[in-house]
Amino acid sequence: MDQVFVNKAAASGIIAIDLLVYKPSVEVLELDIKDHLFMGMIVKEKEFKDSVSAVDFSMYQGKAVAVFCSVDAIIPPWVYMMLMEKLYPYAIYTDLNTSDIVILDLWKQNLIRADLEPYKDQKVVVRAGTDIPPALYLLATRLLKPLVKSLMYGEIGLPKIIFKN
Known part of the structure; x- marks a missing residue:
């Protein structure tokens, strides 16, 4: 049967x-603002600009970037603008958040x-x-x-x- x-x-x-x-499917890289702070805690304009200028931002080419600060520091708004200006030619997406949230x-x-x-x-x-x-x-x-x-x-x-x- x-x-x-x-x-x-x-x-x-x-x-x-x-x-x-x-x-x-895009890779998400993190950019910690702390790495560019004076003594890892304070935004000093000249030192911040020098530190950011020394970074090769081409490593963010075609990637998403999660910008954050891992220390409790007061970050003035121009810092975010400066970082975005540097990331703009490379990153396909940038947000002020953790990589999981991005x-x-x-x-x-x-x-x-x-x-x-x-x-x-x-x-x-x-x-x-x-x-x-x-x-x-x-x-x-x-x-x-x-x-x-x-x-x-x-x-x-x-x-x-x-x-x-």
Whole structure:
């Protein structure tokens, strides 16, 4: 007797979106302002300018840069402007934040710019992943809710229903 196996997951009509696809591939480098402070704690204009002028900023070519200060120092706004002026010809993205937050911001930008029309009026499951920050699930839900017929979380075979239209 021939048995016919039916792939119930495929027959369900559910399609999956994997948020890892939108993870940025750009390398993120950190620039710690502390390295350019007088005695590692104070902004002295001449010393700061000399220190920054000695840096070969071409190492940031084609990279994202997370600018931060690892010490508790008062940083005047012109410091950020000077650093951006030096980074501008090289870095493709720069923000005053940690590298983890810069990666998250770039990831969000990729998802916002993504073509989500293929999910219109579909049953969609957002795949689970331990490497996906919770903020991405928030954003994905906001972007998909007006488009999809139903939204789920997990895997196609055993999804957690979030909503149905």
